[in-house]
Amino acid sequence: MVQRFLRSSGRAALWSGAVALIGALGLSGANAQYNIGRGPNASIGHRMPNITTGPGLRYMPGLIVPLDMGEPPPPPPRRTGPPPGDPPPSARRATPPAAADSRFVAKELVIEVDGTPTEAEIAALARRFRLTRLEQQAFPLTNSTLFRWRIADGRSVRSVASAITASGAARATPNFRYRLQQAASGAGDATRYPLVKLRLTEAHAVARGTEIVVAVIDSAIDARHPEIDGAVTASFDALGSKEGPHKHGTGIAGAIVSHARLVGSAPAARLLAIRAFAGAGGGAEGTSFGILKSLDFAVARGARVINMSFAGAEDAMLARALAAASARGIVLVAAAGNAGPASPLLYPAAYPQVIAVSATDAADRLFTASNRGKHIAVAAPGVDLLLPSPDGKYQVTSGTSFAAAYVSGLAALMLERNPALTPAELRERLMATARDLGPKGPDDQFGAGLADAAGALAAAVEATPVSSMSSAPSPQ
CATH class of the missing domain: 3.40.50.200 (Peptidase S8/S53 domain)
Structure with missing residues (x-):
């Protein structure tokens, strides 16, 4: 019966309009589940989202599309903003930052400088790499001076350490944790x-x-x-x-x-x-x-x-x-x-x-x-x-x-x-x-x-x- 209807070229446009209406009403979605383990070695795992896919149509009981609908209604205006009901972009939840690496102290670096640097050299190092000095120690074992610094902004520990070492100004590593x-x-x-x-x-x-x-x-x-x-x-x-x-x-x-x-x-x-x-x-x-x-x-x-x-x-x-x-x-x-x-x-x-x-x-x-x-x-x-x-x-x-x-x-x-x-x-x-x-x-x-x-x-x-x-x- 559908094939006979489609062969009627005068009504093909009507069928296209019906398909668009069904597509607008039949929204498919995704469903994700996460399992959180408990116990002394708790772990967090997840199952891949169970996503329903299809050609854009979904069976909807009780929906009747009359074959003689006259001229299709004009298409809805093109949407340029967020879907209805969606919060504005500024209110949407941002992607959470990556978890901190527990192997070292957050926002801290250990920097080694050969010999005994002057206060002016230390201050220049701090300004150049935007660091706050926490502690320093002469280290005769390697004829150097050790510093503990804090990164005041959002830069990662490893990126700052790499930049300092690559510059040749000093040697820098994270302040690693030991147990x-x-x-x-x-x-x-x-x-x-x-x-x-x-x-x-x-x-x-x-x-x-x-x-x-x-x-x-x-x-x-x-x-x-x-x-x-x-x-x-x-x-x-x-x-x-x-x-x-x-x-x-x-x-x-x-x-x-x-x-x-x-x-x-x-x-x-x-x-x-x-x-x-x-x-x-x-x-x-x-x-x-x-x-x-x-x-x-x-x-x-x-x-x-x-x-x-x-x-x-x-x-x-x-x-x-x-x-x-x-x-x-x-x-x-x-x-x-x-x-x-x-x-x-x-x-x-x-x-x-x-x-x-x-x-x-x-x-x-x-x-x-x-x-x-x-x-x-x-x-x-x-x-x-x-x-x-x-x-x-x-x-x-x-x-x-x-x-x-x-x-x-x-x-x-x-x-x-x-x-x-x-x-x-x-x-x-x-x-x-x-x-x-x-x-x-x-x-x-x-x-x-x-x-x-x-x-x-x-x-x-x-x-x-x-x-x-x-x-x-x-x-x-």
Whole structure:
């Protein structure tokens, strides 16, 4: 019937008008749904919009189009403004800005200038790039001056950092965030298995870390705890905060120097208590600028070992500073990280000058949250550990943070035994004497294996390298 109607050329125009009317009344739309996950690792996902498409017509029950309509009505006037009912453009919701990158502090930069710039040069730099100076620090480790700046307008951190570096006026990076690597412990009884696993009793018959200075860049340490009392020779607060002792920093110090009810890996070592992290819980945060200030203090105060039980993003400025510290003969030890097997590399552990440490439990199994990678040097106990906590208390805790602290103590023992060891030689001997775990040979979980204090001390005094093992495997 429709075909017969269309063949009637006199009524084709009428049908076109009807089609236009139907199209105007039959609006199709889109329907989108979003699912928001809940829980400790909440995620936001979405399903693609379910869009109804068609040739412009939709079946509408009850709509009758008479075939004999006479002349079609004139077309509606062409609309030039927004559709009826739409708000004016100025009232429409703007596209939300991209989420801020949580890896660094919003609107902040760390800028490094060679030497000591004059006030006039600093002011010119601020005007040129429209920055507000927050803090500055002389940095003899790299013969430069460090600045912390704020971006006052809406420019992105990365775009401003790139512009400054490209100009050649200075080196600029975001002020990256780092987190302490402490995890919740299981409900099982804590034991003192590190003493046995690391063969500390045998090692302490030879060396106890006497007078070796170990810098702990961490949260605040309770220096009056019976396990730590008398071990802290100097303190530095890179944050200038009034926050009291923290369980993470106190636990790290205890893993190294405990000497009351517990036994640390280097009970006679001397600590530099450096506070660069603040916040509640084991995940207290620090920044690139605070860590760089802490490194400067550690080097100036004669640290032979620097413990870094934190992890975060790669930072070219921090990498340069750590390379300079290693070149001065300072042994660098860091937690591999607690982000699990699927995590990308975390730093500073993945820098080639750093001894990266993963964590094991009392049965020599890898800590499930431990990061993996070919940069892992050795493993050490880091699960369900009994360690000191502020106010004379004790805690049961886990994490690669504490495994790294035990290895920092082992490094102090080795340096007492042979003060002439270079960082590369110490690393090589530590790895060569480790007890192999997991797949045969070095692997991405345990590195060379479980650290052995007694074996490492024996190797420390040998005149020639004990192995051809690479002293700084490339992280992959």
